[in-house]
Amino acid sequence: MVAPPFPALPVTAHCAGNALGVTTLSVIGALEAGRTGLRPSLADPAHEMVLGEFPCPPEPPPAVLRTFDTRLVRISLMVLEEIVPEVERAVARLGADRVAVVLGTSTGGIRESEEAHAAWSTRGSLPEGFSLMNRHSFNGLLGAVRARTGIRGPGYVVATACSSSAEAIATARRMILGGVADAVLCGGADTLCTTTLRGFRSLEALSPGGCRPFSAGRDGLTLGEGAAFLLLEREGDGPAWLLGAGESSDAHHMSHPHPEGLGARLAMKDALAQAGLDPSAVDHVNAHGTGTPANDVVEAAAIGEVVGNRVPVASTKGYTGHLLGAAGATEAVLAIASIARGFIPRSLGASPVDPAIAAAIATESLRRPVRTVLSNSFAFGGANVSLLLGAGR
Amino acid sequence: MRSLHVAGIGTWTRGPAADSPPAVLLPPAVRRRAGLLCRAVAEVVGQAAAEGGAELARTPLVYGSVYGETSAAVEMMGAFARDDGLPSPTTFHNSVHNAPAGYLSIATGCRIFSPSIAAGPETAAMALLDAFMLLVQRGGDAVVALADEPVPAPLGLPGAFPVAAVAFLLRTDPGRPSRARIGAPRRGAGAVPPIPADLAPHPCAPAFRLASALALGQRGAISLGGGGPDDWMVELSEGG
Numbered sequence: 001m002v003a004p005p006f007p008a009l010p011v012t013a014h015c016a017g018n019a020l021g022v023t024t025l026s027v028i029g030a031l032e033a034g035r036t037g038l039r040p041s042l043a044d045p046a047h048e049m050v051l052g053e054f055p056c057p058p059e060p061p062p063a064v065l066r067t068f069d070t071r072l073v074r075i076s077l078m079v080l081e082e083i084v085p086e087v088e089r090a091v092a093r094l095g096a097d098r099v100a101v102v103l104g105t106s107t108g109g110i111r112e113s114e115e116a117h118a119a120w121s122t123r124g125s126l127p128e129g130f131s132l133m134n135r136h137s138f139n140g141l142l143g144a145v146r147a148r149t150g151i152r153g154p155g156y157v158v159a160t161a162c163s164s165s166a167e168a169i170a171t172a173r174r175m176i177l178g179g180v181a182d183a184v185l186c187g188g189a190d191t192l193c194t195t196t197l198r199g200f201r202s203l204e205a206l207s208p209g210g211c212r213p214f215s216a217g218r219d220g221l222t223l224g225e226g227a228a229f230l231l232l233e234r235e236g237d238g239p240a241w242l243l244g245a246g247e248s249s250d251a252h253h254m255s256h257p258h259p260e261g262l263g264a265r266l267a268m269k270d271a272l273a274q275a276g277l278d279p280s281a282v283d284h285v286n287a288h289g290t291g292t293p294a295n296d297v298v299e300a301a302a303i304g305e306v307v308g309n310r311v312p313v314a315s316t317k318g319y320t321g322h323l324l325g326a327a328g329a330t331e332a333v334l335a336i337a338s339i340a341r342g343f344i345p346r347s348l349g350a351s352p353v354d355p356a357i358a359a360a361i362a363t364e365s366l367r368r369p370v371r372t373v374l375s376n377s378f379a380f381g382g383a384n385v386s387l388l389l390g391a392g393r
Numbered sequence: 394m395r396s397l398h399v400a401g402i403g404t405w406t407r408g409p410a411a412d413s414p415p416a417v418l419l420p421p422a423v424r425r426r427a428g429l430l431c432r433a434v435a436e437v438v439g440q441a442a443a444e445g446g447a448e449l450a451r452t453p454l455v456y457g458s459v460y461g462e463t464s465a466a467v468e469m470m471g472a473f474a475r476d477d478g479l480p481s482p483t484t485f486h487n488s489v490h491n492a493p494a495g496y497l498s499i500a501t502g503c504r505i506f507s508p509s510i511a512a513g514p515e516t517a518a519m520a521l522l523d524a525f526m527l528l529v530q531r532g533g534d535a536v537v538a539l540a541d542e543p544v545p546a547p548l549g550l551p552g553a554f555p556v557a558a559v560a561f562l563l564r565t566d567p568g569r570p571s572r573a574r575i576g577a578p579r580r581g582a583g584a585v586p587p588i589p590a591d592l593a594p595h596p597c598a599p600a601f602r603l604a605s606a607l608a609l610g611q612r613g614a615i616s617l618g619g620g621g622p623d624d625w626m627v628e629l630s631e632g633g
Binding site: 046047106116120121171195202250251252262380381383 | 426459460461466467469470471472473474477478479480481482485486487488489490491492494495496498499501502503504505506507508509510511512513514515516519522523525526527529530544547548549577580
């Protein structure tokens with residue numbers, strides 16, 4: 001091991017909520033029990049399909065935040081509530097201007113914009129309260145989280161499709177290392193909406209019966225919704241540390257991965273280089289693993305080339321569905337759980353594994369010490385991020 | 394890193410004739426598939442890179458837009474109103490916020506990650522800040538591009554502002570004469586340079602005001618908001 005060129009940063013608080021549960025504990029509990037959150041749904045009345053819907057109707061925000069009221073904001077605030085005390089303590093300790101917020105989403109408030117468009121089509125007018133800036137645009141999520149936490153430092157939304165919240169975490173790391181902030185609330189959220197349900201169907205990328213990443217029988221992805229947040233700090237302690245955040249562009253195609261996984265390899269190698277770690281230090285890979293025939297085989301080959309074919313690899317999308325802009329942060333939280341609890345989830349639905357995939361897909365859950373996890377997120381536009389999380393600096 | 398060099402700028406505004414930007418950076422096959430906002434971004438990035446002599450295969454793009462690809466998004470919503478309507482795959486992947494960054498990386502072969510961001514009225518300031526952080530980490534060049542298109546009816550007002558884009562080539566080490574040095578965005582009061590009236594309501598107006606200040610050779614604090622002390626601003630000083 002060589003000295004890391006960049007310091008590791010502690011994740012001092014984290015939370016996630018999605019189809020597996022509203023609280024982090026319920027999400028991790030379901031993961032450890034091997035229970036999926038995917039269910040048949042009529043979210044798009046034109047087509048029943050399996051989805052990872054949020055498990056309860058999300059509560060409306062307090063009246064003072066009603067201008068931002070969307071399903072995205074409701075889910076985000078409900079999930080975030082779990083770590084609001086830690087965020088408020090950071091704001092009080094460091095000063096509101098030294099705490100930043102970087103969030104990832106791919107759809108923002110488009111679900112409400114779809115409803116507004118449909119209302120206009122039938123009634124000839126937009127619904128009362130519809131706001132382009134506070135509901136449709138990504139600024140709604142940002143404004144609601146700022147207002148709830150009192151954060152006054154730099155704040156923005158990163159929107160690089162399915163790697164959005166992983167990139168938000170990479171950006172948070174850059175903010176702290178660059179001296180812009182001492183703590184950053186980062187993460188992301190996305191909700192199910194007609195745009196993604198129909199859009200992925202037009203790409204013929206949706207699985208009819210639920211995604212089975214890395215399986216010989218995989219036939220597409222399953223969409224889900226949820227939110228996850230991490231508090232990254234310059235100093236402190238926590239169950240896990242962000243050791244590196246590798247980023248790359250495929251520069252190949254808008255919606256297909258590079259056939260040799262070039263961008264994926266660059267991102268994983270970049271994360272390891274930032275930490276000064278040898279690939280042999282990686283104990284587990286939480287793969288992007290969407291369940292589409294092309295993506296999984298390319299990612300598995302890239303993982304094999306970077307860390308070898310003996311490291312247990314799992315995709316957690318068989319539990320949660322593909323959370324799009326929230327996937328990276330959600331899977332970072334699941335990686336933290338692997339480190340904290342010495343647990344590698346089984347890659348749900350992977351058995352029998354596609355013979356074309358040489359990576360060591362975890363078809364059974366494993367109990368063992370886990371010190372270092374790579375968590376991959378890849379996206380439309382070839383935007384790749386690989387986060388490296390570890391038990392210590 | 395307290396300041397960077399502005400080595401080039403690019404601007405494009407759609408005129409009354411509803412023209413399309415040349416966007417020669419994009420190969421014809423890519424240009425045909427890309428939306429108007431993508432082509433506008435390609436145009437201004439090409440202008441800024443040409444002025445500063447940037448090698449785009451090694452230059453990340455920081456792209457900021459308040460509303461993003463609203464033409465594609467609203468077009469899809471129209472299709473959804475027709476029962477089982479499906480968007481075309483191209484319209485769907487063109488609707489993502491990072492479509493311009495994706496298309497440009499394909500055109501230039503740049504494998505350095507290019508972030509795409511939004512921050513409401515603070516989008517220009519945050520895009521510049523993101524570029525500062527990228528260059529602190531890796532040095533070299535970065536292009537910051539800001540662009541928006543009018544949000545189509547019924548969600549927006551089609552004529553509220555023109556499709557327009559602006560780009561700044563930022564450089565760690567000038568190597569050649571630069572337009573100005575620019576400090577990292579911070580909160581504080583600053584001047585509000587003039588811009589054409591049709592750009593005043595544009596969501597990226599602060600970025601056009603910064604381009605105006607650079608074109609006029611203004612120095613000192615330039616506001617990236619309305620000029621007040623709680624807004625974001627940058628300091629411009631003599632270039633290298």
